[in-house]
Amino acid sequence: MDLGLKGLKVILTGGSRGTGRAALEIFAAEGADVGFFSRNQRQIDEAVESLSRHGGKVVGRQGDLSDLDAYPSLLKGIADELGGCDIFIPSASASGSKLAQDWSACFNMDVLGTVRGCEAMEPYLEKSKHGSVIVLASTAATETFFAPQAFNAVKATLITYSKQLGQAWGAKGIRVNTVSPGPVWFEGGNWDDIKRDMPELYKATQDQMVIGRFGVAEDVAKTIVFLASPASGWTTGTNVIVDGGYTKRVQF
Numbered sequence: 001m002d003l004g005l006k007g008l009k010v011i012l013t014g015g016s017r018g019t020g021r022a023a024l025e026i027f028a029a030e031g032a033d034v035g036f037f038s039r040n041q042r043q044i045d046e047a048v049e050s051l052s053r054h055g056g057k058v059v060g061r062q063g064d065l066s067d068l069d070a071y072p073s074l075l076k077g078i079a080d081e082l083g084g085c086d087i088f089i090p091s092a093s094a095s096g097s098k099l100a101q102d103w104s105a106c107f108n109m110d111v112l113g114t115v116r117g118c119e120a121m122e123p124y125l126e127k128s129k130h131g132s133v134i135v136l137a138s139t140a141a142t143e144t145f146f147a148p149q150a151f152n153a154v155k156a157t158l159i160t161y162s163k164q165l166g167q168a169w170g171a172k173g174i175r176v177n178t179v180s181p182g183p184v185w186f187e188g189g190n191w192d193d194i195k196r197d198m199p200e201l202y203k204a205t206q207d208q209m210v211i212g213r214f215g216v217a218e219d220v221a222k223t224i225v226f227l228a229s230p231a232s233g234w235t236t237g238t239n240v241i242v243d244g245g246y247t248k249r250v251q252f
Contacts, residue, residue, distance in 0.1 A: 004230030006031030008130060009084045011075065013117065014092030016043035016060075018186045019136075022221035023089065028054040030225070032087075035059035035078040057082060065092055065113045072120035085124035087228045090117040091136045093151075095190060100151035110154045111161075118165065122174075131174035132228045135162040137239065139182045139247045155180070159239050166237035175236040177227050182243025185214040210245030219244075 010027045014020050015036030024034050024047070033056045038044050041062050048060040059081045063074045079085045090113055099105040114135055125131035139145070141155035159178050166176035183205055185191040191214060195202040206214055223242045226232055241247060 001231060003030055003226065004130070004233075005225075008032045008086040008128075008230075009035070009079070009082045010087040010089070010228075011035045011078055011082065011085050011121065012089040012091055013065075013075075013113070014038060016040055016047045018189055019181065019184065019217045019220045019224070020089070020091045021047060022217035023091075023224045024051055025054075026218075026221055026225045027087075028056055028058070030229075031056060033057035033059075033082055035061075035082040035085075037061045037063040037074060037078065039064045065109045068108060068112055068116060071113065072116055075117055075120045079121065079124050084127065085121050086128040086130050087132045087134070088117065088121040088125060089134045089136070089224065089228065090114040093136065095138075095151050098190065098193075100190075101149045103150040106150035106154045110151075111157055114158055115161065122169075125169075125174045126172050129173070130230045130233070131169075131172070133162075133165070133169075133174065133176045134224050134228045135159075135176070135178045136224075137162075137178045137180040139180050139241060139243050142180060142239075142241065143247050143249060162239070163237050170236060175233070177235060177237065178239040179220065179224050179227060180239055180241050180243075181215060181220045182209070182241070182246035183214055184217060184220060186217045205246075208246055209243070213244065215242065215244055 010032045012020050015024045016038035028034050028051045044060040048058050051058045094105040094109040137158045138155040140152040162176050162178040220242050
């Protein structure tokens with residue numbers, strides 16, 4: 001299937017590792033030009049080198065969400081260098097910094113980072129024939145997960161925000177969808193730490209997945225890329241669960 005991504009401009013936040021990096025690799029392989037930022041310059045350099053092998057334009061900048069006032073300018077700079085933005089994926093999360101229980105960090109990075117990012121990219125997306133936003137939520141927002149904590153609550157906030165944004169932006173030709181991953185393992189991630197430090201919890205969680213294994217970054221990335229692409233051009237306002245059967249609720 002041709003996803004229709006060749007030549008499109010993709011901007012993803014926090015794309016030097018994990019699910020974001022895996023998605024960028026697929027976008028680049030499909031012929032899209034990609035832009036991203038990360039705090040770690042070494043990881044940025046490695047990602048740019050790898051992504052550039054696909055032949056498209058790659059823009060990687062150093063930055064983070066600690067300064068929300070400067071964040072829109074960072075995104076606009078990437079978009080201007082890239083030549084626009086057709087697809088925006090605000091995937092940077094406090095969880096990646098091991099701050100899932102920090103209410104201020106989760107609200108600022110996950111919620112305000114998404115809202116201000118979408119506001120900054122709106123003029124670019126509005127000019128696109130294939131404007132698309134993919135917001136990263138979590139199955140922690142759709143079912144009870146471990147304990148009451150900031151990460152769970154703010155991800156639920158993002159699902160509601162994304163649905164409403166999809167309704168508001170539909171007339172502008174901009175689709176907005178959410179992807180909610182279940183527990184995903186990747187090297188250096190939260191579940192890598194749990195596997196090392198709390199193997200009993202890791203195994204107990206894995207046992208709840210009917211497919212029988214943890215997800216990996218590529219499992220979620222493939223769904224992100226398809227949902228963002230013109231091949232899914234009649235889909236907006238939905239929340240797609242990607243969890244190997246971890247959650248048990250019935251989707252209506």
